[in-house]
Amino acid sequence: MTPPPSAPYRYEARAWRSGVGRVAGIDEAGRGPLAGPVVAAAVILAPDRRVASLADSKLLTPERREELFAVIHERALAVGVGVVDHETIDRVNILEATRRAMAGALAALSVVPELVITDFVALPALPCPQRNLVAGDRRCASVAAASIVAKVTRDRLMLEADRRFPEYGFARHKGYATVEHLAALDRHGPCPIHRRSFAGVWRQGELFVLEADD
Numbered sequence: 001m002t003p004p005p006s007a008p009y010r011y012e013a014r015a016w017r018s019g020v021g022r023v024a025g026i027d028e029a030g031r032g033p034l035a036g037p038v039v040a041a042a043v044i045l046a047p048d049r050r051v052a053s054l055a056d057s058k059l060l061t062p063e064r065r066e067e068l069f070a071v072i073h074e075r076a077l078a079v080g081v082g083v084v085d086h087e088t089i090d091r092v093n094i095l096e097a098t099r100r101a102m103a104g105a106l107a108a109l110s111v112v113p114e115l116v117i118t119d120f121v122a123l124p125a126l127p128c129p130q131r132n133l134v135a136g137d138r139r140c141a142s143v144a145a146a147s148i149v150a151k152v153t154r155d156r157l158m159l160e161a162d163r164r165f166p167e168y169g170f171a172r173h174k175g176y177a178t179v180e181h182l183a184a185l186d187r188h189g190p191c192p193i194h195r196r197s198f199a200g201v202w203r204q205g206e207l208f209v210l211e212a213d214d
Contacts, residue, residue, distance in 0.1 A: 004056065004059035004060065006055055006144075007056070007144035008140070008141060009045075011023070011117055011131065012047070015115050016047050021047070022044050022113045023117060024044045024078075024117070025043050025141070025143035025144070025145055025146045026041070026042045026043075026105060026116060026118045026119070027057075027119040027136065027144075027146040028040040028119070028150055029150040030150075032176060033176045034177050034181065034201050035158075035161070035168070036154070036157060037085045037086060037089075037157060038089060038101050039082070039150045039154040040101035042080040042108070043072060043079050043145040044076060044079075044111060045075070045076055045077065051071050051145060053068070054068065054072075054141045054145050055137075056135075056144055057150070058147075058151075066152060068145075069149060081153055082106075083101060084098075086193050088100070090196050093197075099123060099124070105146075115128060115131070116128060116129070118143070119133065119135070119137050120134050120136060154174070158175055159171050167184060169181060169184060182200065
């Protein structure tokens with residue numbers, strides 16, 4: 001299998017040359033699923049300890065993501081993670097929940113960034129400049145690193161959810177709206193970690209209630 005193209009260090013290198021040493025890449029995992037949290041990560045890579053072969057987490061195998069996850073934690077200047085649960089997602093909407101997760105990831109960093117680069121999502125009231133890149137996880141190494149950390153972290157949380165609610169198959173689809181997942185919702189209705197505000201859940205839940213009342 002041909003490995004995906006690596007995200008370049010173009011934006012980091014430009015910042016480092018200008019004297020900006022702490023560049024935080026930010027990305028999220030879990031905006032689209034019907035269940036579970038949204039997870040964001042912030043990663044500040046070290047100029048002298050670069051991680052090779054960083055790429056958009058969606059293009060990597062689970063095994064490769066786990067390998068890079070370990071290397072990122074070993075070599076990065078700082079890694080922060082923010083998690084926002086399904087109840088908050090239902091209350092404030094998924095975009096606002098994503099911004100909160102990203103703010104949490106930044107707050108969890110052990111050093112303060114001088115520049116923030118996101119995968120397109122703009123963050124309000126940052127104390128430093130930010131760049132919001134379209135397809136940032138493919139164009140910027142720090143954002144790619146953040147996408148890997150966020151994806152691995154969220155997948156691990158969904159594996160825990162699978163042990164609690166094995167009838168939904170969370171270990172396989174991680175909460176996304178697969179045929180298997182929708183069929184499980186049709187049979188069992190939503191479980192405690194489903195996002196009630198998402199159409200794929202409330203439609204299936206509505207069907208479940210109607211059938212139960214018949």
